[in-house]
Amino acid sequence: MAPPKHEYYETLGVPRTASADELRKAYRKLARKHHPDLNPGDKAAEERFKNVQEAYDVLGDPKKRKMYDQYGFYSESGFAGGGPEAGQGAGPTPNMDFSGFDFSDFVSPGGGAGGRRAEGGGGFRDIFSQFFSGRGGAPEPEPEKGGDLEYVMDIDFWQAIKGTQARLSITRYDICGTCHGSGATGAGEVTCPQCKGTGQVSQMAGAMRFNLACPRCNGSGRLRNSCPTCGGDGRVARTELVDIRIPPGARNGSRLRVPGKGNAGTRGAPPGDLYITTKVEEHPFFHRDGDNIEIKVPVAVWEAALGAKIEVPTIDGRTLLKIPHGTRNGQRFRLREKGVESSRSGERGDQIVEVMVQAPDPRDERTRELLGQLRDLHQGEDPRAELWSKV
Ligand SMILES: [Zn+2]
Ligand SMILES: [Zn+2]
Numbered sequence: 001m002a003p004p005k006h007e008y009y010e011t012l013g014v015p016r017t018a019s020a021d022e023l024r025k026a027y028r029k030l031a032r033k034h035h036p037d038l039n040p041g042d043k044a045a046e047e048r049f050k051n052v053q054e055a056y057d058v059l060g061d062p063k064k065r066k067m068y069d070q071y072g073f074y075s076e077s078g079f080a081g082g083g084p085e086a087g088q089g090a091g092p093t094p095n096m097d098f099s100g101f102d103f104s105d106f107v108s109p110g111g112g113a114g115g116r117r118a119e120g121g122g123g124f125r126d127i128f129s130q131f132f133s134g135r136g137g138a139p140e141p142e143p144e145k146g147g148d149l150e151y152v153m154d155i156d157f158w159q160a161i162k163g164t165q166a167r168l169s170i171t172r173y174d175i176c177g178t179c180h181g182s183g184a185t186g187a188g189e190v191t192c193p194q195c196k197g198t199g200q201v202s203q204m205a206g207a208m209r210f211n212l213a214c215p216r217c218n219g220s221g222r223l224r225n226s227c228p229t230c231g232g233d234g235r236v237a238r239t240e241l242v243d244i245r246i247p248p249g250a251r252n253g254s255r256l257r258v259p260g261k262g263n264a265g266t267r268g269a270p271p272g273d274l275y276i277t278t279k280v281e282e283h284p285f286f287h288r289d290g291d292n293i294e295i296k297v298p299v300a301v302w303e304a305a306l307g308a309k310i311e312v313p314t315i316d317g318r319t320l321l322k323i324p325h326g327t328r329n330g331q332r333f334r335l336r337e338k339g340v341e342s343s344r345s346g347e348r349g350d351q352i353v354e355v356m357v358q359a360p361d362p363r364d365e366r367t368r369e370l371l372g373q374l375r376d377l378h379q380g381e382d383p384r385a386e387l388w389s390k391v
Contacts, residue, residue: 011055020062144266149263151274151275159250161315167241179230191231293339294351298356307323327355
């Protein structure tokens with residue numbers, strides 16, 4: 001019977017202490033002996049030849065032999081292939097190059113009668129190829145334009161009309177001062193951001209969790225040549241004060257662009273912009289409608305009936321408005337160019353005055369008397385006549 005597939009020392013008929021020279025000699029001898037050309041049609045010989053080839057392939061390579069000695073098996077891609085056999089030499093404390101792998105789930109502690117057999121193997125191969133495909137160095141990210149930043153700025157009614165200045169505290173990604181955005185310094189080391197310096201990353205395979213050597217730093221936990229300040233990104237988050245000038249005439253929802261004050265781009269790409277959106281507080285009496293100002297103004301019955309010149313507030317102060325006789329409640333009057341100066345055209349809007357006719361409250365006898373005379377004078381008139389005619 002041929003020895004089990006992975007008993008490499010037995011396959012070659014050498015002790016575990018055999019030197020490289022002894023291994024080579026044993027291999028040559030057995031390879032000649034079992035070579036298919038010398039044993040035509042002999043299936044058993046062919047099988048032995050293959051086993052000898054495989055055994056020497058592993059034991060003849062010092063690195064592979066070391067792993068085999070330690071774990072009782074060797075596979076190109078870690079665990080792929082047949083899985084571990086007895087593993088006589090498997091110690092509980094791995095201390096070789098492959099120590100990035102946590103074998104504790106795989107080889108029973110104490111290294112006795114072997115670890116569990118991994119099912120299949122393809123699953124592992126998938127994981128490992130995924131992890132090690134980029135081992136020659138992570139692909140260089142493309143330079144990317146920095147993102148825009150949006151801020152909402154609360155301003156009051158008067159600040160919106162007259163314009164204002166503010167100093168905003170903006171947190172943005174800025175170009176790293178250490179590496180000037182390149183992400184590299186050409187010297188020094190930095191903690192690997194992928195494994196956070198542990199040198200290991202976790203990966204699940206079915207119910208088993210593996211700690212793999214971090215592919216980015218090759219398990220060292222440190223990265224060379226990356227800027228220590230920004231970790232290779234070329235940017236650092238920074239809170240800075242940005243002076244903002246809100247021009248006169250800003251409206252609620254106006255968007256102000258501050259070029260180049262968005263996030264810095266990566267690897268020298270241009271920065272984004274900062275956008276300030278103004279949120280204008282309502283005024284208790286003045287109402288903004290674009291560049292026009294609307295206001296409701298109470299007028300007395302006699303002002304509305306007889307006509308009057310009344311004082312109304314504007315954003316410039318008091319101004320006179322002529323109310324014609326017979327003015328009705330809700331009637332609107334336009335005060336030209338008493339509105340807001342447009343931030344775009346520089347022209348002023350209008351102020352729209354809507355009158356609210358106030359009924360007098362007859363608290364004194366004389367007023368009551370006069371209102372009674374008014375009623376008697378207009379007896380027979382129905383103020384709702386028009387309404388009735390249309391209902
Ligand atoms: Zn940097
Ligand atoms: Zn790492």
